[in-house]
Each structure stands twice: as C-alpha cells, then as structure tokens.
Amino acid sequence: MTPITALNPTTPSFLQGADLLRPExxxxxxxxxxxxxxxxxxxxxxxxTDSFSSMLGQLVSEVNNQQAxxxxxxxxxxxxxxxxxxxxxxxxxxxxxxxxxxxxVRNRLLDSYQEIMxxxx
Amino acid sequence: MIQVISGIQNTSAALDAEQTRLDVISQNIANVNTxxxxxxxxxxxxxVVFESALQQAVNQDGSLQMSPVQVAKIEKDNKPALQxxxxxxxxxDNNGMVSMPNINVDEEMADLISASRAYxxxxxxxxxxxxxxxxxxxxxxx
Numbered sequence: 001m002t003p004i005t006a007l008n009p010t011t012p013s014f015l016q017g018a019d020l021l022r023p024e025x026x027x028x029x030x031x032x033x034x035x036x037x038x039x040x041x042x043x044x045x046x047x048x049t050d051s052f053s054s055m056l057g058q059l060v061s062e063v064n065n066q067q068a069x070x071x072x073x074x075x076x077x078x079x080x081x082x083x084x085x086x087x088x089x090x091x092x093x094x095x096x097x098x099x100x101x102x103x104x105v106r107n108r109l110l111d112s113y114q115e116i117m118x119x120x121x
Numbered sequence: 122m123i124q125v126i127s128g129i130q131n132t133s134a135a136l137d138a139e140q141t142r143l144d145v146i147s148q149n150i151a152n153v154n155t156x157x158x159x160x161x162x163x164x165x166x167x168x169v170v171f172e173s174a175l176q177q178a179v180n181q182d183g184s185l186q187m188s189p190v191q192v193a194k195i196e197k198d199n200k201p202a203l204q205x206x207x208x209x210x211x212x213x214d215n216n217g218m219v220s221m222p223n224i225n226v227d228e229e230m231a232d233l234i235s236a237s238r239a240y241x242x243x244x245x246x247x248x249x250x251x252x253x254x255x256x257x258x259x260x261x262x263x
Contacts, residue, residue, distance in 0.1 A: 090132075098125045101258060
C-alpha cells in the first residue's frame with residue numbers, strides 16, 4: 001500500500017474529485033486515494049444520488065441558473081426597471097466565473113482521460 | 122448556490138448602501154433652494170445611517186461570520202433652517218425673512234466625494250475578488 005499512497009499527490013484529478021464528492025463513502029479499496037479529512041468536509045451538500053455524473057449535471061445546471069439570473073438582471077436593467085447597475089454587473093461576473101469553473105472542470109476531466117488513454121499497457 | 126467569488130455578497134451590500142448615500146446626497150444638493158417642501162416647510166437635509174446587517178443563516182461549519190452593511194434609516198438633520206432676508210419671496214414671513222433648507226453645499230460636496238470614493242473602494246474589492254477567482258481557476262496551468 002505504501003508505494004501507492006506515496007503517489008497520492010499525482011493521482012488524476014478526476015479521481016480525487018470523485019472521492020471529494022462522496023465525503024461519506026469509504027475510500028476506494030486500494031487505499032491509495034484518501035482525501036484529508038477537512039477536504040472531505042468542505043464538499044458542500046452531498047448530491048442526492050451518489051454518482052459523479054449527476055454531480056456534474058448539478059454543476060452544469062447551477063451554471064445555467066447563474067447565466068439565466070445574469071440575463072434577467074441585464075434585461076431588467078435595460079427595460080428600465082430600477083435595479084442598481086452593480087447588481088447586473090455582479091450577476092454577470094458571477095455567471096462568468098462559474099462558467100469558467102465549469103470549463104475548467106471539463107478541461108481537467110478531459111486531460112485526465114487523455115492521460116489514461118495514452119497509458120502504456 | 123455555489124459561491125464562486127468570495128465575499129461578493131458583502132461587497133454588493135456595501136455598494137447598495139453607498140449608492141443610497143449618493144442618492145440622498147444628490148437629493149440634498151438638488152433641494153438646496155427648496156423653501157416649500159411637501160409639508161409646506163423648507164426642505165430638511167437628510168442623513169443616511171448605516172448599520173451592520175445580521176446574517177440570517179448562521180454558518181453551521183463555524184466559518185467566518187460576515188456582517189454586511191445596510192442602510193438602517195434615513196434621518197432628517199435637525200439643524201435650524203437658514204434665515205435670509207428676501208421680502209420678494211412668496212415664502213417670506215412678515216419680516217421679509219425666508220427659511221432656507223439647512224444645507225451647506227460645500228459640506229454636501231465633501232460628502233459626495235467621500236461617498237463616491239467609498240463606492241470606488243468597494244468596486245476595487247469586487248474587481249480584486251474577481252481577479253483572485255480567475256487566478257485560482259487558472260491554477261495548475263503551465
């Protein structure tokens with residue numbers, strides 16, 4: 001077990017992420033991938049179903065909600081409702097950053113996948 | 122709701138509050154010569170009072186408790202009205218004295234500068250939070 005544990009920092013990010021998303025799940029039987037306790041706790045509301053894909057779906061719908069909120073704020077501003085300018089701008093910023101977060105998650109996943117596909121067998 | 126930009130709620134609340142303050146200052150400056158307000162008396166200078174808002178949801182995990190700012194009340198300034206001699210004014214009393222609003226434009230301009238600088242400071246905080254979030258997202262890239 002020890003050699004695998006030593007490899008821990010270099011485990012593919014998607015595996016770490018998958019473990020992080022299931023804080024209450026027991027570590028994978030190899031024992032190599034075990035998150036530090038405080039990282040496991042910071043995982044916000046555990047997804048209703050345990051699968052990684054449903055969590056990813058949640059992230060995407062969250063990002064979509066933020067995009068919708070920002071669109072709503074901007075159109076409210078443009079149609080002359082009395083919402084402060086900075087509300088619309090902050091909504092856009094939040095939508096922008098959460099979209100970037102989603103893109104970044106997707107990039108990391110794809111990188112890990114490609115790394116695995118290049119693995120020698 | 123994911124919090125991608127840390128502390129943006131506080132900054133947003135502060136921007137709201139400063140915006141209200143700017144609005145009230147502009148109202149004061151606009152009414153500097155209003156001798157006949159809604160109640161028939163000269164306009165009285167308005168002052169904004171800020172307070173810390175109580176966070177509704179207590180953080181269970183014991184993380185830092187934030188206290189955003191909010192506008193507590195908009196009060197009237199009770200300084201006495203300025204008296205000027207202007208017998209031709211329809212609002213003049215029998216002695217020809219007119220009660221003018223208790224507003225000093227220089228004071229209001231100084232307040233305006235202070236409020237707009239405070240607004241700018243909060244914008245800088247928002248900008249910084251945004252930069253930090255984007256930098257964090259690009260962490261690990263070569």
